[in-house]
Amino acid sequence: xxxxxxxxxxxxxxxxxxxxxxxxxxxxxxxxxxxxxxxxxxxxxxxxxxxxxxxxxxxxxxxxxxxxxxxxxxxxxxxxxxxxxxxxxxxxxxxxxxxxxxxxxxxxxxxxxxxxxxxxxxxxxxxxxxxxxxxxxxxxxxxxxxxxxxxxxxxxxxxxxxxxxxxxxxxxxxxxxxxxxxxxxxxxxxxxxxxxxxxxxxxxxxxxxxxxxxxxxxxxxxxxxxxxxxxxxxxxxxxxxxxxxxxxxxxxxxxxxxxxxxxxxxxxxxxxxxxxxxxxxxxxxxxxxxxxxxxxxxxxxxxxxxxxxxxxxxxxxxxxxxxxxxxxxxxxxxxxxxxx
Amino acid sequence: xxxxxxxxxxxxxxxxxxxxxxxxxxxxxxxxxxxxxxxxxxxxxxxxxxxxxxxxxxxxxxxxxxxxxxxxxxxxxxxxxxxxxxxxxxxxxxxxxxxxxxxxxxxxxxxxxxxxxxxxxxxxxxxxxxxxxxxxxxxxxxxxxxxxxxxxxxxxxxxxxxxxxxxxxxxxxxxxxxxxxxxxxxxxxxxxxxxxxxxxxxxxxxxxxxxxxxxxxxxxxxxxxxxxxxxxxxxxxxxxxxxxxxxxx
Numbered sequence: 001x002x003x004x005x006x007x008x009x010x011x012x013x014x015x016x017x018x019x020x021x022x023x024x025x026x027x028x029x030x031x032x033x034x035x036x037x038x039x040x041x042x043x044x045x046x047x048x049x050x051x052x053x054x055x056x057x058x059x060x061x062x063x064x065x066x067x068x069x070x071x072x073x074x075x076x077x078x079x080x081x082x083x084x085x086x087x088x089x090x091x092x093x094x095x096x097x098x099x100x101x102x103x104x105x106x107x108x109x110x111x112x113x114x115x116x117x118x119x120x121x122x123x124x125x126x127x128x129x130x131x132x133x134x135x136x137x138x139x140x141x142x143x144x145x146x147x148x149x150x151x152x153x154x155x156x157x158x159x160x161x162x163x164x165x166x167x168x169x170x171x172x173x174x175x176x177x178x179x180x181x182x183x184x185x186x187x188x189x190x191x192x193x194x195x196x197x198x199x200x201x202x203x204x205x206x207x208x209x210x211x212x213x214x215x216x217x218x219x220x221x222x223x224x225x226x227x228x229x230x231x232x233x234x235x236x237x238x239x240x241x242x243x244x245x246x247x248x249x250x251x252x253x254x255x256x257x258x259x260x261x262x263x264x265x266x267x268x269x270x271x272x273x274x275x276x277x278x279x280x281x282x283x284x285x286x287x288x289x290x291x292x293x294x295x296x297x298x299x300x301x302x303x304x305x306x307x308x309x310x311x312x313x314x315x316x317x318x319x320x321x322x323x324x325x326x327x328x329x330x331x332x333x334x335x336x337x338x339x340x
Numbered sequence: 341x342x343x344x345x346x347x348x349x350x351x352x353x354x355x356x357x358x359x360x361x362x363x364x365x366x367x368x369x370x371x372x373x374x375x376x377x378x379x380x381x382x383x384x385x386x387x388x389x390x391x392x393x394x395x396x397x398x399x400x401x402x403x404x405x406x407x408x409x410x411x412x413x414x415x416x417x418x419x420x421x422x423x424x425x426x427x428x429x430x431x432x433x434x435x436x437x438x439x440x441x442x443x444x445x446x447x448x449x450x451x452x453x454x455x456x457x458x459x460x461x462x463x464x465x466x467x468x469x470x471x472x473x474x475x476x477x478x479x480x481x482x483x484x485x486x487x488x489x490x491x492x493x494x495x496x497x498x499x500x501x502x503x504x505x506x507x508x509x510x511x512x513x514x515x516x517x518x519x520x521x522x523x524x525x526x527x528x529x530x531x532x533x534x535x536x537x538x539x540x541x542x543x544x545x546x547x548x549x550x551x552x553x554x555x556x557x558x559x560x561x562x563x564x565x566x567x568x569x570x571x572x573x574x575x576x577x578x579x580x581x582x583x584x585x586x587x588x589x
Binding site: 030031032033034036054055059064065222223224225226227228229230233234244246247248249250251259260262265266267281314316317318 | 368371372374375485486488489490492493495498501502503505506509510511512513514515517518519523525526527540550551552553554556557558560561564565
């Protein structure tokens with residue numbers, strides 16, 4: 001579709017234009033060195049050049065905590081809270097986070113669709129932005145480059161003087177209605193390169209993992225892993241949760257609460273009766289990597305890791321998903337040479 | 341309710357901050373009192389009783405008299421709950437265990453030291469069976485309410501056993517390590533809604549360790565963020581001195 005140009009000096013006007021008709025969520029500064037998606041009130045607080053946000057836009061469709069039902073034991077009744085569509089514009093989303101939304105859609109649509117997620121997902125429009133990969137991004141290795149427009153309604157590509165605007169859907173065209181932009185006639189910017197790579201085609205990674213079930217890397221990683229669960233909780237494609245009933249002190253009413261959970265946490269694998277499926281941290285680490293590059297990939301043909309680098313960037317123990325996977329690949333190749 | 345559970349509240353070596361936290365339940369205090377009969381509570385009333393359905397006990401055990409009293413309380417109680425870091429883990433009191441007991445006694449009581457027999461500080465569970473824990477320094481109020489409700493309703497109570505990082509990530513905080521701080525969140529038991537890191541403060545570990553902490557890994561992590569190894573272990577010992585006795589060779 002049409003390509004036009006948004007000068008840097010008009011970015012604030014553009015955000016104001018979006019705000020007149022829509023709720024706008026966009027990256028803002030969080031803390032001293034981080035960024036997070038927030039509802040925009042001051043357009044000047046929006047940051048379109050950022051390495052990554054702490055949590056992805058997942059939080060708007062699958063909230064970290066949500067009430068699934070309220071119950072009243074006096075009347076023996078239960079009601080589900082009204083779930084509203086987010087119905088908003090997400091400005092400044094990176095390609096890997098849009099790829100992650102696609103994967104979550106798959107998870108929540110397959111089998112019995114998840115009503116709360118699907119209702120919230122309605123009315124979400126995405127304005128993607130390109131980014132410059134930092135030392136943690138490796139999305140290129142999973143086939144998502146910084147300029148990938150998949151999933152965007154409008155895509156903004158960084159240019160020294162502003163942003164090249166691609167309108168990709170009818171929804172996108174509607175977002176720009178009433179905001180005139182000159183057609184784009186400038187040369188395309190040079191492509192940015194990743195410094196982090198996984199050195200193997202995706203289709204053979206599942207096979208390599210299959211053969212790496214007893215690889216020493218799991219125990220070695222477990223020596224430094226603190227089992228804090230951070231890698232799961234910052235992952236844009238992790239979708240596991242826990243459900244607990246909270247009862248009021250009066251003992252006659254309460255609510256059923258859902259919150260994010262993660263397979264690196266020991267309690268996650270504990271079931272009624274006290275059985276723990278993956279007692280060792282090494283087994284949990286293996287499971288996490290298999291979930292990202294094997295189990296779901298075998299079923300869908302796509303990696304469930306989008307290369308955002310959050311798990312590595314956020315790990316206080318310095319564990320790198322790229323290092324683990326590359327080590328398995330390297331050892332598998334060495335093995336093949338020996339047996340060949 | 342015809343027979344409301346009889347509740348008693350006791351304190352040992354501690355600052356009584358956990359009991360104060362109970363008195364501070366301003367919004368819930370009347371609801372709490374409607375569910376139970378409080379039959380003994382030195383900090384708030386004069387009455388005494390012989391038997392208790394639930395005893396909430398604050399403080400660490402640090403004198404021979406403490407040991408006698410906790411046995412007595414245990415005998416009279418159907419359910420015994422340790423309240424707060426001192427009762428659950430020995431708390432900051434247990435730092436004294438890192439020094440020879442006679443030195444500690446002389447330092448604190450000087451020439452009157454022979455009047456005050458003292459023991460290494462112990463969590464309640466080192467002496468009697470403890471049925472439940474409410475962790476934190478002071479105790480986490482939300483956790484007390486969850487346990488209280490479970491006990492009154494006769495339901496199971498699931499003690500949290502995940503790191504502080506879990507709630508910290510749910511709250512989408514910037515990791516304080518990013519700000520050059522040293523945080524014990526990764527091995528400290530959550531359930532506090534990461535209330536310190538929510539306000540930009542680092543976790544000092546007041547809720548004790550998770551059940552299977554990777555201590556060597558945590559010390560390495562702290563060291564990799566700029567602490568000397570000795571300093572890293574001291575940080576871990578602040579609230580965990582009792583549990584870490586003999587852990588580091």
